[in-house]
Amino acid sequence: MKTAVRGDVLSFRGNPFREAERDCLAFQRDALVVMENGRIAACGPAAELLPTLPADLAVAHYPDHLILPGFIDCHVHYPQTEMMAAYGEQLLDWLHHYTFVTEQGFADETHAREVAQVFLSEQLRNGVTTGCVFGTVHPASVEMLFQEAARINLRILAGKVCMDRHAPPALLDTPLTAYEQSRALIQRWHGQGRAEYVITPRFAPTSSYGQLEMLGALAAEFPDVAIQSHISENLDEIAWVKQLFPGCRDYASVYQRYGLLRPRAIYGHGIHLSDEELDAFRDSGASLAHCPTSNFFLGSGSLNLRPCVESARPIPLGLGTDLGAGTSFSMLQTMNAAYMAAQSHGKPLSAVQAFYLATRGGAEALGIADKVGRIAPGMEADLAVLNLRSTPLLDFRMRYARDLSEALFIQMMLGDDRAVAATYVAGSRAYQQPR
Ligand code: GUN
Ligand code: ZN
Known part of the structure; x- marks a missing residue:
């Protein structure tokens, strides 16, 4: 099926941490994005492309909007949707008092499916078209998420959490069940439509040596499968890892020892x-x-991203909401916080850099940049359409925006879900903001 959207289009042809921003931006005023069979068939000036289209093709026109690649959330826990905004604790207490209580509810498949539906519809309301998602320890939690994502043809990466210690008994697997259940999910879902499986040890403290070894073996068996986990978030967590793994020099060495540091991890x-x-x-x-x-x-502190992105040997970096410790599904709000984090390390993050991280940068970090993250012929047709005047304040503030980078900066500082006018998934409109 052929569809088309018309408006100002922004994408990235280069990396603004390494090249001049103006060379990285691919901005086209009044362009047409033509989509066919889930992919972008053409993107160019509306005046040139419109005459080439069948006369009966309805074109969705978004004047005064910005058409972007769909946002990519590189780290998020869907089961924690119901416990966002849990008061008063830091990581390890927060996990025990809130997270591990909530996640036990996912033994119930009906509940898991309901939360998956809410989670995915919130992502679409926020223009997020790909997430790299943690389930719970229950394989069915991932099954439900994949099933719901398949219904809307979303590109999604997800995995069953593996943990066999330091959590309530109802949330523990074993080295063998973690291996077997993850392997079965790989065989069932990896490469099925737009789904990809991700091997998911929660973090070093909740996996025994034996479990990390089994997951390393699984990763070696499936070298193209992604891996996700946590590292070095909180100082008490780091001290605990030192105690639990006295034979490892540091936190990264734990994952390295078990073959869990590699491309696409x-x-x-x-x-x-x-x-x-x-x-x-x-x-x-x-x-x-x-x-x-x-x-x-x-x-927890905040990341100084400069040593990652500005090094001669950069570390691929994406943005994650990390719900439910994260406070918003909005990638605009996540960019806002990334700006604050960068400021606290003495150098601001530009809007162009932030939007890059939320789109193409995220795709690179997940190893899917050949499929999503850009608007260009051949890429999968996932789009977020931003209304640049989504609130009275934004309407007023935008009158004074002098150029594109200022307009983008205003959006990431003041915008949220209200700025997302529509979201396209594989060429079809999967969300439109009610008027
Ligand atoms: N470290 C281990 N598990 C988690 C989690 O669920 N959320 C966060 N923020 N950190 C973690
Ligand atoms: Zn997390």
Whole structure:
């Protein structure tokens, strides 16, 4: 099926942390994005392309809007949707008092399906078209999420959490069941439509040596399968890892020892990584997910992204909401927090850099940049359409925006779900904001 949208189109042809911003931006005023069979068939000036289209093709016209690649959330826990805004704790207490209580509810498949539906519809309301998502320890939690995502043809990456210690008994698997259940989910879902399986040890403290070994073996068996986990988020967590793994030099060495640092392995946070650990990421090709709203919410600290992105050997970096420690589904709000985090390390994050991280940068970090993250012929047709005047304040403020980068900066500082006018998934409109 052929569809088309018309408006100002923004995408990235280069990396604004490494090249001049103007060379990275692909901005076209009054362009047409033509989509066919889930992919972008053409993108160019509306005046040129319109005459080439069948006369009966309805074109969705978005004047005064910005058409972007769909946003990519590189690190998020769908089961935690129901416990966002849980008061008063830092990471380890927050996990025990809130997270591990909530996640037990996912033994119930009906509940898991309901939460998956709410989660995916919130993502679409926020222009997010791909997430790299944690389930719970229950394989059915991932099954439900994949089923619901398949219904709307979303590109999604997800995995069953593996943990066999330091959590309530109802949430524990074993080295063998973690391996077998993850393997069965790979065989059932990996590469099925737009789904990809992700091997998902929760984090080092909740996996025994035996479990990490089994998951390393699984990763070796499936070298193209992504891996996700957490690293170096909180100082007490880091001290605990030192105690639990006295034979490892540091936190990154734990994952490295078990073969879990490699290309397409993406770790949330990495706020307190040492220079040696950053080098281990560089050597291995593993990625980081920057989760600033979560880091501020849990009082964890904040990532200094410069050593990752500006190094001669950069570490692929994407943005994550990390719900439910994260406080918003909105990637605009996540960019807002990323700006604050960058400021706290002495150098601002530009709007062009932030939008890059939320789109193409995220796709690179997840190893799917050949499929999504850009608007160009051949890419999968996932789009977010932003209304640049979505609130009275934005309507007023935008009158004074002098150029594109200022307009983008205003959106990421003041915009949220209200700015998302429509979301397209594989060429079909999957969400339209009610008037
Ligand atoms: N570390 C281990 N599990 C989690 C989690 O669910 N959320 C966050 N923010 N950090 C974690
Ligand atoms: Zn997380």
